[in-house]
Every structure is written in C-alpha cells, then in structure tokens.
Amino acid sequence: MFLYLRRSQGLLWEILLMGATIAADCPPKCICDIFKVNCRNKGFVSFPKNLPLNTRYLDLSRNSITEINSLQINLLSDLVYLDCSHNAISEVSKLDFLAGSRVAYLDLSYNTLKRVGATTFQTLASLIVLKLAHNKIRNVQNNAFDSNIGIRELDLRNNSLTFVNVTAIKTLSGLHSVYLSGNPWDCQCTVKDLSQWLQKDKSLFPDDKDTVCRSPNSMAGIKVSDALNNILHICLAPLDYFDYIFFVMVGVTIFISGIIVATISGIIMVYLDRQRKYTETDDDIEPVLYPPAKSNMRFSQINT
Ligand SMILES: *[C@@H]1O[C@H](CO)[C@@H](O)[C@H](O)[C@H]1NC(C)=O
Numbered sequence: 194m195f196l197y198l199r200r201s202q203g204l205l206w207e208i209l210l211m212g213a214t215i216a217a218d219c220p221p222k223c224i225c226d227i228f229k230v231n232c233r234n235k236g237f238v239s240f241p242k243n244l245p246l247n248t249r250y251l252d253l254s255r256n257s258i259t260e261i262n263s264l265q266i267n268l269l270s271d272l273v274y275l276d277c278s279h280n281a282i283s284e285v286s287k288l289d290f291l292a293g294s295r296v297a298y299l300d301l302s303y304n305t306l307k308r309v310g311a312t313t314f315q316t317l318a319s320l321i322v323l324k325l326a327h328n329k330i331r332n333v334q335n336n337a338f339d340s341n342i343g344i345r346e347l348d349l350r351n352n353s354l355t356f357v358n359v360t361a362i363k364t365l366s367g368l369h370s371v372y373l374s375g376n377p378w379d380c381q382c383t384v385k386d387l388s389q390w391l392q393k394d395k396s397l398f399p400d401d402k403d404t405v406c407r408s409p410n411s412m413a414g415i416k417v418s419d420a421l422n423n424i425l426h427i428c429l430a431p432l433d434y435f436d437y438i439f440f441v442m443v444g445v446t447i448f449i450s451g452i453i454v455a456t457i458s459g460i461i462m463v464y465l466d467r468q469r470k471y472t473e474t475d476d477d478i479e480p481v482l483y484p485p486a487k488s489n490m491r492f493s494q495i496n497t
Contacts, residue, residue, distance in 0.1 A: 218243075218245075219243070219245070220232060220241035220242065220243050220244060222235040222236075223235060223241065225245060228247060228248060228249040228250060228271075229248070229249065229250040230244055230245065230248050230250065230251050230252070231252045232251075232252060232253050232256070233252045233253070233254050233255055233256075233276075234254070234255035234256065235256060236256060236257070237253065237256035237257065237258055238256070238257045238258065238259070239258060239259065239260075239262070240253070240258055240260065240261055240262035240265055240266070241253070241265070242262075242265055244265060244268070244269060246268055246269065246270075246271075247271055248269050248271065248272060249271050249272060249273045249274065250273065250274040251269070251272060251274065251275050251276070252274075252276045253275075253276060253277050253280065254276045254277065254278045254279050254280070254300070255278075255279040255280075256279075256280050257280060257281050258277065258280040258281065258282060259280070259281045259282060259283065260282055260283075260284065261277065261282060261285055261289040263286075263288045263289050263291070266289060266290075266292070266293075267289075267290075267291050267292040267293075268292070269292070270292045270295070271295060272292075272293065272295060272296055273295050273296060273297050273298065273319075274296075274297065274298045275296055275298065275299050275300070276298075276300040277299075277300060277301050277304070278300045278301065278302045278303050278304070278324065279302075279303040279304075280303070280304050281304065281305060282301065282304040282305065282306065283304070283305040283306060283307065284306065284307070285301065285306065285313060286310070286312075286313060287310075287312045287313060287314075287315055287316060290314065290316045290317050291316055292316075293316055293317050294316060294317070294318055294319060295319050296317050296319060296320060297319050297320060297321045297322065298321065298322045299314075299317065299320060299322070299323050299324070300322075300324040301323075301324060301325055301328070302324045302325060302326040302327050302328070302348065303326070303327045303328075304327075304328050305328060305329055306325065306328040306329065306330055307328075307329050307330060307331060307332075308330060308331060308332045308333070308334070309325070309330060309332070309333040309334060309337045310334050310337065311334040311335065311336050311337055311339075313337065314337065314338065314340065314341055315339075315340045316340070317340070317341060318340055318341070318342070318343070319343060320341045320343065320344050321343055321344060321345050321346070321367075322344075322345065322346045323338075323341065323344060323346065323347050323348065324346075324348040325347075325348060325349050325352070326348045326349065326350035326351055326352070326372065326375075327350065327351045327352075328351075328352050329352065329353050330349065330352040330353060330354060331352070331353045331354065331355070332354075333349070333354065333357050333358070335358045335360070335361060336361045337361075338361065338362055338365060339361055341365070342365060342366075342367065343367050344365055344367060344368065345367050345368065345369040345370070346369060346370045346371075347362070347368065347370070347371045347372070348370075348371075348372040349371075349372060349373055349376070350372045350373070350374050350375045350376075350400065351374070351375035351376070352375070352376050353376065353377060354373075354376040354377070354378070355376070355377055355378060355379040355407070355408070356378075356379055356383055356384070356387075357373075357387060358386075359386050359387050359390050360386065363390055368397060369397070370397065370398075370399055371397055371398055372398075372399065372400050373387075373391075373398065373400065373404045373417075374400040374403035374404045374405075375403065376404075376407075377407035377408065378404070378405065378406050378407055378408075378417050379406070379407065379408045379409075380406035380407075380408070380409070380412040380415065380417065380420040380423075380424065381408075381409060381424065381428075382424060382427065382428035384406070384417060384420055384421075384424070385421060385424070385428060387417060388417050388418060388419075388420045388421035389421055391404065391416075391417055391418035392418045392419075392421060395418075398418075401416065401418055402416065404416060404417045404418070405417060406420055412424075
C-alpha cells in the first residue's frame with residue numbers, strides 16, 4: 194500500500210513537474226523550431242523529456258532509445274510526424290500511442306521490434322505512412338492494421354516474417370505501396386492468399402521482384418507472386434472445395450442441357466417424320482407395291 198502510494202505520488206509529482214515545464218524550451222542537445230523538435234543522432238539512450246507540448250514534428254532517429262515513454266509521448270497530442278528509426282526499441286504497444294490520433298507518419302524502422310499486435314497501432318486512425326522495415330518482426334497479428342484505414346504506405350521490409358494474413362490488409366482502400374521483400378517467406382499452401390494478392394495488384398508492390406520464398410527448399414528463391422503456380426497442384430485439395438462444387442455443378446448443367454437438347458431434337462425429329470409420312474401418304478403411296486398375299490405368307494412362315 195505504502196509502496197503503491199509512493200509510486201503514484203511519484204507519478205503525480207512527475208506530471209506536476211511536467212505541468213510546470215510546459216513552457217519548457219527544448220530537451221538538451223536537440224534543435225527546436227516552431228512545432229518542430231529535432232533530436233537526431235544526439236546520443237539519447239532514453240526517450241527525451243521536456244518536449245514542447247505543441248510539438249508536431251519529432252525526429253528521434255539515430256539514437257539508442259530502448260523504449261517509447263508512454264507518459265512523455267502522450268502529452269504530445271498534436272504530434273503528426275514521429276521518426277524513431279535507428280534506435281533500439283524492442284516493443285511498442287497501444288499505450289504508447291493513446292493520444293496519437295493525429296500521427297500520420299510513424300517511422301520505427303531499424304529497431305528490434307519482434308511483433309505487431311492486433312491493437313498496437315489501433316489508436317493511430319490518421320496514419321498514412323507506417324515504416325517497420327529492418328526489425329525482427331516474426332508475427333503480424335490478424336487485423337493489426339484494421340483501424341489504420343487511411344494508410345497508404347506500409348513497409349515491412351527485412352523482417353523475419355514467414356507468413357502474414359493478408360485478409361484484412363487487402364481491404365484497406367487507400368493502400369498505395371506495400372513493401373514485403375527481405376522476409377523469409379514460407380511458400381507452402383499458407384502463402385496462397387499472399388501470392389494471389391501479389392499477382393493481382395502488381396502496382397501495389399514496388400519490391401515484388403525481391404519478395405521471394407525462403408522455404409521449403411524446393412521453393413527457395415522463387416518469387417512469392419509466382420509461388421501459387423508452383424504449389425497449386427499440391428494445395429488444390431484442401432483449398433478448392435468450392436471449385437469441386439463448381440465442377441460438379443458444371444457437370445450437372447451439361448448433363449441436364451444434354452437431356453433437354455436430346456428431348457427437343459427427338460420431338461422435332463418425330464414431328465418432322467410424321468410430317469413427311471403425311472405428305473408421303475397424300476402423294477405417292479400405291480397399294481400395288483405391297484401385295485397382301487406375299488406378306489401374309491411371310492407372317493405365317495415366321496409363326497410356324
Ligand atoms: C486471417 O484473418 C481473418 C480475419 O481477418 C480470419 O478470419 C482468418 O481465419 C485468418 N486466416 C488465417 C489463415 O489465419
């Protein structure tokens with residue numbers, strides 16, 4: 194209890210202190226301009242404090258920062274541009290961006306991030322550019338970018354991705370460029386959706402030619418966009434259940450059409466045949482040609 198009190202008091206004290214330093218000039222060594230703070234390559238090992246509260250542009254690139262300080266960054270409710278590239282950040286969470294609804298540009302490339310959670314970027318509804326290249330991301334959870342509906346550029350180059358679920362990403366209508374090269378893509382049947390997407394929306398992937406499979410061995414080096422053609426025959430059975438239904442339907446349709454065509458042509462033939470017989474009866478049937486005696490004789494022969 195006492196500890197907890199002390200901790201929250203500490204936090205309160207920190208907030209009060211920050212209130213007192215609202216007019217704070219600039220973190221040491223940084224260059225501050227109106228709305229703009231540049232702390233690029235200044236040897237920071239932790240997130241700087243005393244950032245001007247009206248900061249819109251914050252460049253923290255090329256330092257050794259290990260984590261984004263939620264408390265500090267959430268004070269910057271006007272922040273639009275945040276460059277944290279070339280640092281040592283291993284984890285970011287939703288809490289870091291609670292006040293980040295105006296952030297349009299977020300660069301976290303060249304860090305050591307390992308995953309993108311379903312809610313990590315959830316609050317960043319204004320995001321346009323998200324750079325996550327050159328990290329160690331192994332896993333992007335389903336629906337991770339669902340809230341980033343305005344996103345235009347998504348850079349996931351040079352990570353450790355073997356699979357990504359593209360179902361939700363594909364539906365983001367503003368997408369303009371998606372970079373996926375330099376990942377060890379696993380080109381088994383699970384790559385089907387990604388491969389199809391790469392094949393279909395070619396203009397979306399500027400680095401398509403470098404987006405290649407790493408495993409299995411037989412697929413290594415093959416472009417992910419070409420992978421589908423190579424694996425289709427293996428993956429057909431589990432994946433194309435609807436194709437089978439389609440083929441059966443086509444078969445049934447052809448069968449039924451056949452019957453209908455046969456029936457109609459049969460009816461037409463019979464009709465034409467009758468027509469012909471009628472006209473023949475009218476014109477040229479002569480009883481003389483069929484002598485009744487002869488046929489009687491033949492019948493009696495058969496019967497005996
Ligand atoms: C991909 O994500 C969707 C939801 O967006 C989910 O329904 C689907 O099962 C996922 N697929 C895989 C292979 O995880």
